[in-house]
Amino acid sequence: MYKLTIEENAYSCQADETVLDALLREDVAIAYSCKKGTCHSCIVSSPDTTPPEAAQAGLKNTLKKLNYFLACQCHPEQDMTIKLPDQAAFYSEGTVVVTEMLNRNTLLLSLAFKDTFKFNAGQFVNLQRADGLTRSYSIANTPQESNILEFNIRRLPNGQFSEWLHNEIKVGDTIAVSEANGSCFYLPEKNDQNILLAGTGTGLAPLAGILTDALTQGHSGSIYLFHGSREVEDLYRIDEMQQLDEEHANFHYIPCLSGADSPEGFSHGRVNEVALASLPDLKGWRVFLCGNPDMVKQMKKMTFLKGVASADIYADAFLVSPA
Amino acid sequence: MTDIQNHEEAIVSETLYDRLGGEPAVNVAVDIFYRKVLNDDRINGFFDDVDMETQAAKQKAFLTMAFGGPHSYTGADMRKGHAHLVKMGLDDSHFDAVVEHLGATLVELNAPQELIAEVVVICETTRNDILGR
Numbered sequence: 001m002y003k004l005t006i007e008e009n010a011y012s013c014q015a016d017e018t019v020l021d022a023l024l025r026e027d028v029a030i031a032y033s034c035k036k037g038t039c040h041s042c043i044v045s046s047p048d049t050t051p052p053e054a055a056q057a058g059l060k061n062t063l064k065k066l067n068y069f070l071a072c073q074c075h076p077e078q079d080m081t082i083k084l085p086d087q088a089a090f091y092s093e094g095t096v097v098v099t100e101m102l103n104r105n106t107l108l109l110s111l112a113f114k115d116t117f118k119f120n121a122g123q124f125v126n127l128q129r130a131d132g133l134t135r136s137y138s139i140a141n142t143p144q145e146s147n148i149l150e151f152n153i154r155r156l157p158n159g160q161f162s163e164w165l166h167n168e169i170k171v172g173d174t175i176a177v178s179e180a181n182g183s184c185f186y187l188p189e190k191n192d193q194n195i196l197l198a199g200t201g202t203g204l205a206p207l208a209g210i211l212t213d214a215l216t217q218g219h220s221g222s223i224y225l226f227h228g229s230r231e232v233e234d235l236y237r238i239d240e241m242q243q244l245d246e247e248h249a250n251f252h253y254i255p256c257l258s259g260a261d262s263p264e265g266f267s268h269g270r271v272n273e274v275a276l277a278s279l280p281d282l283k284g285w286r287v288f289l290c291g292n293p294d295m296v297k298q299m300k301k302m303t304f305l306k307g308v309a310s311a312d313i314y315a316d317a318f319l320v321s322p323a
Numbered sequence: 324m325t326d327i328q329n330h331e332e333a334i335v336s337e338t339l340y341d342r343l344g345g346e347p348a349v350n351v352a353v354d355i356f357y358r359k360v361l362n363d364d365r366i367n368g369f370f371d372d373v374d375m376e377t378q379a380a381k382q383k384a385f386l387t388m389a390f391g392g393p394h395s396y397t398g399a400d401m402r403k404g405h406a407h408l409v410k411m412g413l414d415d416s417h418f419d420a421v422v423e424h425l426g427a428t429l430v431e432l433n434a435p436q437e438l439i440a441e442v443v444v445i446c447e448t449t450r451n452d453i454l455g456r
Binding site for chain 1: 394
């Protein structure tokens with residue numbers, strides 16, 4: 001018999017019970033459907049325990065790494081702390097240490113934390129204003145930089161939250177920040193696999209984090225980064241990416257412009273069109289897609305049709321909240 | 324449903340599913356199958372508006388069922404889930420195309436012919452519900 005802990009409550013899991021059986025017997029509100037490991041409705045995580053292998057069968061690698069598992073397939077092998085998907089997120093306080101413009105509409109915001117902030121490059125957090133207004137933003141840096149989180153914040157027309165960050169926030173202010181979420185990040189396994197990174201606008205933020213992470217961990221396969229926007233004034237970190245391209249033989253940076261003008265050194269066209277035209281065969285590749293939801297949706301399908309395994313496609317579509 | 328029925332069903336379905344290779348086999352088959360479906364102009368229009376990930380999960384559930392594996396679909400679920408497609412013109416020809424791709428997928432994975440035939444039989448049991456008849 002093992003102990004299952006959810007927030008302040010402890011439950012017992014009998015020898016022949018799955019975690020789902022035990023929680024249902026104890027009247028814990030948990031979503032479930034097939035009880036066979038197929039539908040994934042009962043997915044939960046255990047922040048402090050590696051779940052049994054059988055309980056993670058069929059999950060994405062990145063979710064496995066975050067200790068997600070299927071409650072219906074889990075016969076515990078030790079006491080477990082369990083986090084339900086709808087459990088209130090834990091917020092910590094970040095202090096603004098940097099605000100500067102990266103281009104005409106994108107703000108670099110850096111927040112410092114008292115303790116080390118646990119995350120994987122490419123994940124996102126929710127930022128919350130004092131009045132409760134909350135928005136999701138991708139983290140732009142890598143965990144090596146210990147207790148700092150960086151964000152690239154694009155000013156949206158009538159965007160309540162981005163306007164606030166652009167116009168009012170200053171160094172020394174504090175913002176509530178949720179734990180890191182999302183399964184779009186780099187894992188060092190298969191380090192000779194080729195990687196395609198494609199993003200629009202501030203989709204560069206998580207992709208640059210993933211790129212830095214992969215390079216730091218000695219990824220040996222080719223890495224292609226396609227970053228697109230309409231006009232050159234809306235791209236950013238161009239010099240930094242070009243320098244990485246020069247320093248690493250396996251990294252290729254392709255900035256793309258879809259507007260009328262494309263100066264020398266920039267590919268002309270939408271990022272998805274340029275990427276797909278440059279890389280005819282994607283069999284065996286790993287793909288990361290961030291930014292415009294239509295681009296992400298289209299690229300998921302096209303890269304899959306060009307041979308990428310569905311398990312190797314990681315995506316983060318940036319949805320715009322209604323003003 | 325009584326326990327005996329449950330038990331018998333478990334044995335019958337376990338046989339085909341296990342002989343096909345269970346969950347790992349579904350995982351291999353689902354990409355091959357779904358790629359064939361998305362490449363087929365006769366039927367890919369029905370998949371235009373759906374998110375790949377959501378759709379891939381559904382395809383996996385469908386293959387698990389077609390392989391005789393564990394599932395919780397009822398005829399009513401099938402009707403409800405496909406009603407909007409029937410309105411768009413989903414008919415026997417589209418159903419046949421999907422079954423054809425499933426058969427071709429299994430051939431590609433070197434599944435024995437008699438097991439493929441059993442899979443086709445399971446698919447056939449869903450035809451009228453899916454087509455809303």
